[in-house]
Amino acid sequence: MGRGMTKENHIEQNFINKLIEQKYTYRPDIRTRDALNQNFREKFQELNYVNLSDAEFSRLIEQIISADVFTAQYKKEPMQQLFPSKEAD
Known part of the structure; x- marks a missing residue:
């Protein structure tokens, strides 16, 4: 389970980074x-x-x-x- 969660976190972070590259603003307060x-x-x-x-x-x-x-x-x-x-x- 730990490995799967790490993979999910990695995918999520990559997605966030791609959005930031496209000039989206990451809002960690909106959870x-x-x-x-x-x-x-x-x-x-x-x-x-x-x-x-x-x-x-x-x-x-x-x-x-x-x-x-x-x-x-x-x-x-x-x-x-x-x-x-x-x-x-």
Whole structure:
């Protein structure tokens, strides 16, 4: 078991190194799903100039997370319906 774990660690480290070479930033602080979601939420809000409530963020996650890219591509409800512009009010 120790040898297999070493091989897995080696593969993981090689993958991380390849991503770094491609200018990705390694974030050792993102080690859990909650940390990943929090980082995504912060970046999404910053890039879209919005502040999402917990309910809005949950809806966003439900709409964009799927088992495969093909399912995600054909979601029924467009993002504009999820987050209507304030001007429409």
